[in-house]
Amino acid sequence: MSYSPDSFEVETNRFKGRLSTEECKIINTILKQKEIPRFKNGIYNFPYKFRREAQENGMSAYDYAESLGVLDKYVGTLRDYQTVGAAFLYRSPRSMLGDAAGIGKTPQICGMINAVRRNAKNPDLAGTVYGNTKKILVAAEGSAVGQIAGEIEKFTGLRVVVLHSTADKMGRQTKKFYLTRVLDGTLPEPEPEDPPIEYTKSGKPKKPKTKKKKPVEVIHFDVLVITHSTLRSDPFFTWFSRVVKEFGTFILDESYVVKTPNTIISSYTKVLCDQIERVHFLNATVFETKLMDIVNQFTLIDPTLLPPKKWIEQNFCNYRLAKFPIRGGGGQMGNKWELVSYKNQEWFKQSLHYVYLTRKKKEVNLGATQRFYQTYLIKQTKAQKAAIRNGYRYFEVLNCPSLCVSLDIQNTPKDVPKLERLLQLMTEDFEDQQVMIYVWHIEMQETIKQLLEQQGRRVAILNGSTADRDSIRDGFNDGTYDVIITNAKRSLNLHSGDVCIFYSMETNPATIEQIAARIDRNVDESSKTFVLLAYEGEEADFFINTVNQRAVDGFDLADIISETVIHFGNLLLESLKAD
Numbered sequence: 001m002s003y004s005p006d007s008f009e010v011e012t013n014r015f016k017g018r019l020s021t022e023e024c025k026i027i028n029t030i031l032k033q034k035e036i037p038r039f040k041n042g043i044y045n046f047p048y049k050f051r052r053e054a055q056e057n058g059m060s061a062y063d064y065a066e067s068l069g070v071l072d073k074y075v076g077t078l079r080d081y082q083t084v085g086a087a088f089l090y091r092s093p094r095s096m097l098g099d100a101a102g103i104g105k106t107p108q109i110c111g112m113i114n115a116v117r118r119n120a121k122n123p124d125l126a127g128t129v130y131g132n133t134k135k136i137l138v139a140a141e142g143s144a145v146g147q148i149a150g151e152i153e154k155f156t157g158l159r160v161v162v163l164h165s166t167a168d169k170m171g172r173q174t175k176k177f178y179l180t181r182v183l184d185g186t187l188p189e190p191e192p193e194d195p196p197i198e199y200t201k202s203g204k205p206k207k208p209k210t211k212k213k214k215p216v217e218v219i220h221f222d223v224l225v226i227t228h229s230t231l232r233s234d235p236f237f238t239w240f241s242r243v244v245k246e247f248g249t250f251i252l253d254e255s256y257v258v259k260t261p262n263t264i265i266s267s268y269t270k271v272l273c274d275q276i277e278r279v280h281f282l283n284a285t286v287f288e289t290k291l292m293d294i295v296n297q298f299t300l301i302d303p304t305l306l307p308p309k310k311w312i313e314q315n316f317c318n319y320r321l322a323k324f325p326i327r328g329g330g331g332q333m334g335n336k337w338e339l340v341s342y343k344n345q346e347w348f349k350q351s352l353h354y355v356y357l358t359r360k361k362k363e364v365n366l367g368a369t370q371r372f373y374q375t376y377l378i379k380q381t382k383a384q385k386a387a388i389r390n391g392y393r394y395f396e397v398l399n400c401p402s403l404c405v406s407l408d409i410q411n412t413p414k415d416v417p418k419l420e421r422l423l424q425l426m427t428e429d430f431e432d433q434q435v436m437i438y439v440w441h442i443e444m445q446e447t448i449k450q451l452l453e454q455q456g457r458r459v460a461i462l463n464g465s466t467a468d469r470d471s472i473r474d475g476f477n478d479g480t481y482d483v484i485i486t487n488a489k490r491s492l493n494l495h496s497g498d499v500c501i502f503y504s505m506e507t508n509p510a511t512i513e514q515i516a517a518r519i520d521r522n523v524d525e526s527s528k529t530f531v532l533l534a535y536e537g538e539e540a541d542f543f544i545n546t547v548n549q550r551a552v553d554g555f556d557l558a559d560i561i562s563e564t565v566i567h568f569g570n571l572l573l574e575s576l577k578a579d
Contacts, residue, residue, distance in 0.1 A: 014353045017305035023091060027354050030087045039083035039090075042111035043155040045076035051153055060222065062157030076155065078111055079104070081364035086111030088357050089280055093129045094302045096255065096281040098358030101517030105282050106148060109251060110155035116249070116278070117156075129277045134248025135222060137272070141254055142227040144491025146470045148253060149225045158222035165227050167235040176219045179243045228257050232264045237271065244275050254490055255281035258300055259293040266296060273300050284514070291316055291342050298355070305355065316348050317341075370527040371520070373567040376425075377575045378417050378535050383409050394538040399504055400441035411447040418533050419444075422503060423451055425531065426483075433498040433529075434476070437485045438515050440504035445485045448503070452483055462486040490514050495521035501531040505539060509551035509565040516564045532568045540572055548572075 016024050030036060046054075046061040054064035065071040078086060085108035089095060097105050117133055125131030136158075140148045145162050153160040161177075164170045198206040224247075230236050250272050252258070258266045273279050279301050295312060298305050306312065313319075319337040326334045349356070380388075380398065387397045392404050401409035401416060413420035426435065439445045442463060449459045460481040462472045476484045477496040484494060487504070489511055497519030506512050520528050534540045548569030 013347065014351050015305050016354050017302040018094065019354055024354050026091050027088065030084060030091060033084060035080040036083040036087040039086045039111055040077055041075050042078050042086050042114055043076040043107055044074050044157045046074050046154055046157050060157055060159045078107055082108050085357060090115045092355055093278040095355040096301060098283055098356060100360050101284045101514060102521045103359065103361060103364060106151045107155055110152060113156055132248045135224065135246050136249040137247050138223060138225045138251045139228055139231055140225065141491045142229060145225050145227055147491065147493060152223055159220055160223040160225060161219060161221040163224055163226045163230060165230050170235055174239050176217050178218045178220045179246050231268050237268060247276055249278040250276040251280050253282045255283040255297050259296055261296045270300055316344050318343055372527060372529045373571060375532045375534065375568055375571040375575060376421055377540060378421055378533060380535050380537060381417060398535050398539060400444040402443055411444060418535065421533060426452060427455060430499050434496050435483050435499045435501060436494050436497045436519050437501045437503055439485055440487050448485055457483045459483045459485065462488060492518050493521055494518045499529045503533055505534065505543060507547055509547060513564050530564055534572065540576065544569055544572055
């Protein structure tokens with residue numbers, strides 16, 4: 001795309017893409033308000049039991065409640081700042097919501113959905129991006145599809161279906177979907193082949209057997225939820241290309257998955273965005289630590305929005321000339337430009353004013369939750385030090401040595417000081433609290449579970465192989481379990497958690513904040529404690545010199561992702577100085 005003044009408001013230094021000047025004025029008015037009253041009662045609150053009762057009657061929860069005359073009973077309310085977010089999404093039909101984790105992006109999305117469907121009854125808006133009853137496609141992380149499907153069903157009362165991700169099950173499921181373009185004859189089903197003729201012993205043709213036709217099962221839905229992996233699926237796009245006109249809205253949760261251009265998932269997502277009228281991306285960590293991560297995401301949302309990449313680099317990035325060895329050059333060095341920092345970052349964010357809404361908790365008065373941070377420096381054993389000197393990866397040696405089968409170091413508190421410290425904290429400091437423990441290695445997850453159960457704790461593990469993730473999550477939140485061990489980074493609501501312990505260390509500041517946010521959901525005003533366990537030497541040095549520095553470098557760009565890391569980094573530095 002050539003950079004055109006048509007997509008840029010010179011007076012305000014803002015990109016507006018497809019938005020008209022009048023639409024930009026309306027968005028400006030919305031964002032200046034603390035509350036949009038028209039959106040206050042913009043969601044519903046249909047309980048699980050009522051939704052299942054409606055399903056048994058072949059209806060959506062909304063239609064069922066309306067038929068019983070009890071719709072008003074289930075009207076819910078959005079928080080003041082959420083009404084602003086819902087109104088923004090409604091008026092900016094190709095946009096991104098980048099609110100921090102815990103602010104409540106799903107209720108705001110549902111407020112927008114309800115407004116669009118409600119305005120379909122308005123003759124002036126019906127059939128437009130501001131008023132239609134077309135179907136909605138939602139793509140989310142595999143671990144989150146159950147949660148997000150349940151929340152959309154609860155807040156909208158619409159019929160929500162989760163699409164199987166395997167090709168054969170997907171094919172059988174889509175054949176049952178009620179879609180008008182398929183059923184009205186526009187896309188006729190292929191003619192069945194004549195059965196082969198069978199003959200009797202005398203050579204006469206047998207009378208063909210007539211089979212009773214089974215009643216065709218039809219699945220009605222308003223919202224289709226798929227996984228991120230389905231966005232890479234050829235069978236899905238083969239089917240979707242036939243019915244794309246049935247869909248009016250595409251919502252991509254955790255849009256970081258398309259931050260890199262020219263990948264399969266980015267290419268297929270572009271096909272969706274190009275053909276669907278209304279597109280919304282959700283992401284609490286849009287920038288992470290790289291400004292350019294956002295460029296591809298907004299290019300997918302609206303290809304007319306941003307100027308060329310070169311223009312963005314010139315205005316928002318600082319480069320330096322660096323040396324690099326030339327492959328096959330016999331030791332000769334070449335020159336290349338490398339990105340070293342960013343500039344004009346606040347202006348870049350402001351330039352996306354019409355299409356990007358991002359708020360931190362303190363900006364929406366959600367600062368009541370007190371956060372406490374603790375770090376513990378742990379000394380390595382002689383056996384661990386020797387193994388690292390001999391070339392074993394310190395990550396396994398320090399955190400799950402049983403993976404190094406040639407070493408005589410077991411997953412026991414005696415051999416793994418970090419494990420010993422964890423158990424001590426659980427008995428002495430967090431005995432009566434709900435605790436989430438972030439542990440990367442599956443073997444160590446099992447070890448910790450066994451040892452904590454010996455202490456009398458009620459423990460559950462949630463990882464990629466967990467069958468019923470929803471029941472584990474709900475069991476932790478309702479007190480059935482008081483400890484959950486997980487390696488999930490995103491899309492997991494553990495609001496009952498009091499403590500988050502980082503047994504394993506992540507390298508990306510955005511990822512660390514996402515993990516911390518699993519327990520910090522602003523459901524109540526209870527305090528939250530975050531604990532980092534780090535070995536002296538390799539782990540502590542890496543965290544301070546690399547992870548913490550990444551957080552510091554990216555703070556001006558995306559300070560919502562840096563709070564936990566910077567606190568941990570400062571505490572580690574103080575501990576090292578004390579030693």
